[in-house]
Amino acid sequence: MDRVDATEHFAQHAQGDLPSLLVLIIDINPIPWTTNPLSTALPFNTALSNLLLFLNAHLAFSHTNKVAVIAAAAPRGGGAKILYPAAELPTDTKGRPQSRPPQPAPQPGEPNKYRPFKDLEEGVLAGLGKVLASVNEEDDGTDRTVVSETRIAGALTLALAYINRLAGAGADNLGQTLTKGTGTTEAGTMQSRILVVSVAGDVASEYVPVMNCVFAAQKKHIPIDVCKVAGNSVFLQQAADATGGVYMKLDAPNGFLQYLMMAYLPDPAARQHLVLPTQANVDFRAACFCHKKVVDVGYVCSICLSIFCTVPPDNICMTCQTKLAHTVGGMVVRKKKKKKAGTATGSGAGTPTVGTPRP
Amino acid sequence: MSGSLQSFEQLEALPPATFKKLYQEPCTTLALFRRMLPNLAKSIVMAMLYQDDPVPMSFINAWVKPTSRREKEMALGKLRRLCITSEKNQKLTLDATFKASFREALTGGSRSFGTPCTTEDKHPVTVEYLDNYATAQWEAILHYMVGTESERKPSEGVMRLLVAGGLMEKRSRRAEITQAGFSFLLQDANTQVWTLLLQYLSMAASLRMDHVEILHFFMLLGSLDLGQAYSKAGLTPTQLNMLEDLRDYGIVYQRKSSSDRYYPTRLATTLTSESAALRTVQQGFDAAMSQSGQGFIVVETNYRLYAYTSSPLQISLLAFFARLSQRYPNLVTGKISRQSIRQAIRMGITASQIIDYLTVNAHPQLRKNTPVLPPTVVDQIRLWQIEGERMKATPGSLIRDFSTERDYRETLNYAEELGVLLWRNDQKRWFFVSRHEQIADFIAQRARAQAAKAQGRA
Numbered sequence: 001m002d003r004v005d006a007t008e009h010f011a012q013h014a015q016g017d018l019p020s021l022l023v024l025i026i027d028i029n030p031i032p033w034t035t036n037p038l039s040t041a042l043p044f045n046t047a048l049s050n051l052l053l054f055l056n057a058h059l060a061f062s063h064t065n066k067v068a069v070i071a072a073a074a075p076r077g078g079g080a081k082i083l084y085p086a087a088e089l090p091t092d093t094k095g096r097p098q099s100r101p102p103q104p105a106p107q108p109g110e111p112n113k114y115r116p117f118k119d120l121e122e123g124v125l126a127g128l129g130k131v132l133a134s135v136n137e138e139d140d141g142t143d144r145t146v147v148s149e150t151r152i153a154g155a156l157t158l159a160l161a162y163i164n165r166l167a168g169a170g171a172d173n174l175g176q177t178l179t180k181g182t183g184t185t186e187a188g189t190m191q192s193r194i195l196v197v198s199v200a201g202d203v204a205s206e207y208v209p210v211m212n213c214v215f216a217a218q219k220k221h222i223p224i225d226v227c228k229v230a231g232n233s234v235f236l237q238q239a240a241d242a243t244g245g246v247y248m249k250l251d252a253p254n255g256f257l258q259y260l261m262m263a264y265l266p267d268p269a270a271r272q273h274l275v276l277p278t279q280a281n282v283d284f285r286a287a288c289f290c291h292k293k294v295v296d297v298g299y300v301c302s303i304c305l306s307i308f309c310t311v312p313p314d315n316i317c318m319t320c321q322t323k324l325a326h327t328v329g330g331m332v333v334r335k336k337k338k339k340k341a342g343t344a345t346g347s348g349a350g351t352p353t354v355g356t357p358r359p
Numbered sequence: 360m361s362g363s364l365q366s367f368e369q370l371e372a373l374p375p376a377t378f379k380k381l382y383q384e385p386c387t388t389l390a391l392f393r394r395m396l397p398n399l400a401k402s403i404v405m406a407m408l409y410q411d412d413p414v415p416m417s418f419i420n421a422w423v424k425p426t427s428r429r430e431k432e433m434a435l436g437k438l439r440r441l442c443i444t445s446e447k448n449q450k451l452t453l454d455a456t457f458k459a460s461f462r463e464a465l466t467g468g469s470r471s472f473g474t475p476c477t478t479e480d481k482h483p484v485t486v487e488y489l490d491n492y493a494t495a496q497w498e499a500i501l502h503y504m505v506g507t508e509s510e511r512k513p514s515e516g517v518m519r520l521l522v523a524g525g526l527m528e529k530r531s532r533r534a535e536i537t538q539a540g541f542s543f544l545l546q547d548a549n550t551q552v553w554t555l556l557l558q559y560l561s562m563a564a565s566l567r568m569d570h571v572e573i574l575h576f577f578m579l580l581g582s583l584d585l586g587q588a589y590s591k592a593g594l595t596p597t598q599l600n601m602l603e604d605l606r607d608y609g610i611v612y613q614r615k616s617s618s619d620r621y622y623p624t625r626l627a628t629t630l631t632s633e634s635a636a637l638r639t640v641q642q643g644f645d646a647a648m649s650q651s652g653q654g655f656i657v658v659e660t661n662y663r664l665y666a667y668t669s670s671p672l673q674i675s676l677l678a679f680f681a682r683l684s685q686r687y688p689n690l691v692t693g694k695i696s697r698q699s700i701r702q703a704i705r706m707g708i709t710a711s712q713i714i715d716y717l718t719v720n721a722h723p724q725l726r727k728n729t730p731v732l733p734p735t736v737v738d739q740i741r742l743w744q745i746e747g748e749r750m751k752a753t754p755g756s757l758i759r760d761f762s763t764e765r766d767y768r769e770t771l772n773y774a775e776e777l778g779v780l781l782w783r784n785d786q787k788r789w790f791f792v793s794r795h796e797q798i799a800d801f802i803a804q805r806a807r808a809q810a811a812k813a814q815g816r817a
Contacts, residue, residue, distance in 0.1 A: 060392065261409060
């Protein structure tokens with residue numbers, strides 16, 4: 001009886017499930033959605049109702065689960081906007097809306113819904129309607145090309161900022177619940193993840209902002225799941241790979257709901273026990289800093305690790321202004337790790353950062 | 360997991376026909392899904408929800424990591440016990456009623472989530488009022504249990520329920536609190552409510568009320584909205600009867616019993632929340648109870664305890680496990696000692712209940728520390744409990760009389776994977792398990808397979 005250990009005795013107290021926050025980013029770019037074969041296999045209406053069902057399923061997992069929905073589009077096509085929860089509501093310290101807007105009295109006998117599901121559905125549809133209305137107002141019908149590019153970085157930034165706000169406010173609360181009973185000092189946080197439903201291709205000029213978001217997410221241990229309904233995206237593949245998220249390119253978009261339910265619904269706690277789809281080949285190409293082109297092989301500044309597709313003029317690095325001794329044939333094939341770290345540090349404020357890049 | 364889940368597990372013992380009836384209501388389906396299933400089981404249900412064909416077991420086996428076999432078996436076992444899935448020819452099928460109701464819950468289109476009142480109430484009720492009402496009713500019950508003098512006395516029905524639930528005992532004229540009652544008092548509000556409601560459920564049989572209707576109503580209350588009036592239309596006679604009892608507990612509010620509307624209080628709307636959400640409920644209550652504000656207990660590393668309270672209820676609770684020495688108008692001081700803790704444990708209060716209570720009610724000043732309570736005190740309270748626990752009893756079954764070593768080994772391995780194995784003796788080929796249903800299935804399956812093999816050979 002010398003080895004009486006109180007902690008072991010109470011180890012069977014399993015910790016309750018952490019609340020889980022899902023931030024959904026929907027690419028609402030109209031052009032891919034209305035182009036065949038996607039427009040026939042999965043019209044936007046169907047996709048949206050499937051997504052709403054998926055979000056309801058996420059909310060059904062637990063009372064504490066939360067959802068946010070962000071729309072991503074081209075700057076002229078609406079930009080990045082939070083559709084749900086609506087921002088206008090005054091929030092209390094925990095980030096919850098304090099009062100709800102008055103709602104019309106439901107008709108007796110009308111089929112009803114679980115309140116959070118109803119709020120979510122109405123919120124998302126209203127938010128989407130607002131975004132589309134603002135696009136229609138601004139659209140002068142002159143420039144079609146700008147509309148076709150989806151800027152995903154803005155939406156990712158919004159998502160990360162939102163997660164940071166919620167998790168930051170909730171961290172203290174959760175820490176308490178965790179210490180309760182078990183006596184452990186583990187600092188609890190909210191389990192957050194991002195799901196990007198993407199239909200458009202990459203915008204090469206967005207390489208640096210997207211990668212910055214990816215590294216921020218990686219540091220915060222926020223998985224970025226990517227559901228590629230159409231097209232192909234190098235950057236999002238890398239995002240999912242770097243953050244430990246799920247990347248899937250849908251072969252059969254009409255089975256969208258089943259894909260969502262199987263691969264994207266399990267939260268981080270359940271994922272420990274499940275085999276989820278992984279990418280066999282990740283496209284690790286980067287975009288150069290000088291012409292924003294996606295390159296296979298390029299030049300890397302030895303000081304700040306910036307990437308160039310051609311030798312910069314006068315052999316001076318455009319980011320850190322270092323005079324580089326460039327010899328012909330000194331072209332370097334980048335390694336995976338180097339490139340990632342390089343973009344993280346080299347793209348900051350343009351200041352030379354010398355030192356070992358962090359993995 | 361908290362105690363509420365343990366008491367919730369009583370529901371697993373319901374007969375399959377009852378589950379079938381329960382799954383007819385989308386809101387009950389949703390609540391049971393949320394409250395009773397482990398995380399992995401939820402994922403499995405969701406994956407199967409929109410598939411029309413049965414899922415082959417081989418698919419589930421491939422989907423779950425081989426290292427998580429134990430969790431998988433636990434999840435599948437739970438689903439089987441709750442009659443959500445059934446297995447046939449190595450294929451897993453989701454119960455049709457469950458599937459239909461759950462889909463309906465997610466997509467809407469049913470009328471299962473209460474009928475809100477359409478007309479304006481002549482006497483509108485605010486959320487604060489409801490909170491105050493619920494707190495007053497609930498506290499009255501607690502006060503009655505600890506025997507403090509208070510102006511409000513709970514109704515006859517409540518008293519009968521407390522006695523029937525073994526929380527109080529009739530001695531001479533007055534009812535006295537029992538050991539179970541003590542540990543009841545130290546639990547959080549949600550657990551307390553569920554303990555009483557489940558007791559209500561078990562009493563229902565004698566009152567000739569339908570189990571299913573009662574459970575439906577509990578789950579319905581859990582899905583309602585705080586501060587919203589709901590119409591009594593559509594409730595069954597049993598449920599109308601219940602409404603009156605629930606009003607006594609402070610779970611629903613009605614201005615008059617003849618009124619055709621009712622308001623769920625915070626006690627009701629949090630019924631189906633998980634343990635993680637409980638503290639926020641507590642805070643909601645605390646905001647309503649302005650006098651006690653937030654936490655009020657300060658514990659020092661020298662085992663001294665200071666409680667900024669004048670509530671007789673809180674003081675009597677503290678007196679269960681601490682030796683109180685001084686009392687000021689707004690402050691009680693005392694000391695936690697081996698003797699006081701041992702005394703509490705003899706009354707049936709566990710160390711974790713005491714620690715939970717102290718943590719939940721910790722003073723804001725104390726809350727700035729991590730961990731909230733001084734670790735020395737927490738550890739010592741636990742050690743004091745272990746002192747008396749040299750022996751631990753676990754209910755279960757002894758499995759023995761294996762004919763061959765191979766039979767014994769394989770069954771043993773299976774039990775180990777399930778996580779139910781508690782003790783083994785290889786020489787005698789005996790082992791002890793905490794749960795025997797799945798093991799019995801396994802043995803029967805093996806016997807059948809062997810018989811089939813023998814037949815094939817013959």
